[in-house]
Amino acid sequence: MRATFVMSYPASDWHVAAAATPRAKAGPASPRAALAEWIALADAVTTAGGHVLVCDPPAGAAPRPTGLPYAADWGALVRRDDRPLFLVPRAAAAHRAADTPIVTDFFAAAGVEVQPLPCAFAGRGDLVQVGPGRYLFVAGARATPDAAALVARELGETARFVAARVRPPFAFGDEVAAMLVNKAGDGVMLVHEAGLADRTIADLRSAFNKVDVISVDAEDAAAGACTALCVHGTVLHPPGLSTAVRSHLIRRGFQLVELDLPQLFGRGGGGPHALVNELVGFVVGAGAPDYPRGRDRIVALLETYPETHPGSPA
Numbered sequence: 001m002r003a004t005f006v007m008s009y010p011a012s013d014w015h016v017a018a019a020a021t022p023r024a025k026a027g028p029a030s031p032r033a034a035l036a037e038w039i040a041l042a043d044a045v046t047t048a049g050g051h052v053l054v055c056d057p058p059a060g061a062a063p064r065p066t067g068l069p070y071a072a073d074w075g076a077l078v079r080r081d082d083r084p085l086f087l088v089p090r091a092a093a094a095h096r097a098a099d100t101p102i103v104t105d106f107f108a109a110a111g112v113e114v115q116p117l118p119c120a121f122a123g124r125g126d127l128v129q130v131g132p133g134r135y136l137f138v139a140g141a142r143a144t145p146d147a148a149a150l151v152a153r154e155l156g157e158t159a160r161f162v163a164a165r166v167r168p169p170f171a172f173g174d175e176v177a178a179m180l181v182n183k184a185g186d187g188v189m190l191v192h193e194a195g196l197a198d199r200t201i202a203d204l205r206s207a208f209n210k211v212d213v214i215s216v217d218a219e220d221a222a223a224g225a226c227t228a229l230c231v232h233g234t235v236l237h238p239p240g241l242s243t244a245v246r247s248h249l250i251r252r253g254f255q256l257v258e259l260d261l262p263q264l265f266g267r268g269g270g271g272p273h274a275l276v277n278e279l280v281g282f283v284v285g286a287g288a289p290d291y292p293r294g295r296d297r298i299v300a301l302l303e304t305y306p307e308t309h310p311g312s313p314a
Helices: 031-047 099-109 147-155 201-207 218-223 243-251 262-267 291-304
Strands: 004-007 051-054 076-080 083-088 113-116 127-131 134-139 160-165 177-181 187-191 212-215 229-231 234-237 255-258
Touching: 004 031, 031 051, 031 229, 031 234, 031 262, 031 291, 051 291, 076 147, 083 099, 099 113, 127 177, 127 187, 134 147, 134 177, 147 160, 160 201, 177 229, 187 201, 187 243, 201 212, 243 255
Parallel strands: 004 051, 083 113, 134 160, 187 212, 234 255
Antiparallel strands: 076 083, 127 134, 177 187, 229 234
């Protein structure tokens, strides 16, 4: 089945509203450059064989949903009684509160039931799907103490669920763990062990014994190795990965595509994985708002976007 992702491009007043991760930097930003980076990522996902759905940012909304492009945070698509259900966490950051009605309306229009959860967590940014019915939940800085138990309950008793916590300076699960699958269907997990507060690589190898767990050192973690996004065996990753990590992946059959995202990742703090939400098992309808049909319209917006936005004070 073709992998389906939902993305939301930055609006014309995009800026960093809150330095939610150590990487994020408040201050002047470039909405035009951010949109160009977003288009480059959407193009790369499409070229790799992924299907991108687009959630347009609302016009004139107040407060402005500046965090909406980081779609991984929206929540997670699961199945309930063989029907898709999108779990939406409670917003833990004030600047993300405006996202919830937009996300709810988007999925309602797609015929997907939405279930709000009383806990906060960073959606697919904290919930790593290792395989069918297998999950690693790395509770990040935004996760409430009850998040792991509530998410595990929603996934069902038959799911294999391993809970962990992120260790500072990292803030989200997808900064310290990434799940990649090559074209042969072999699973590889990148893990920065020092970024996990209460789990070891040995624990994960034991829990997910058919997955090849590769250790990522501090330099590769800081470069964003675990923020990589895998689409049908192609790994879209930030620059700066070590020769060792790149060699590990190439030997396991992955194709590597480097994407430089100085605004969305370098300033905003979210790498390729944070900018998408994979809709596992979702069947796209004929009238879905997909990226190929809307690409020309989005590209045309570049000329209307300002080069700079004052952003929030440093």
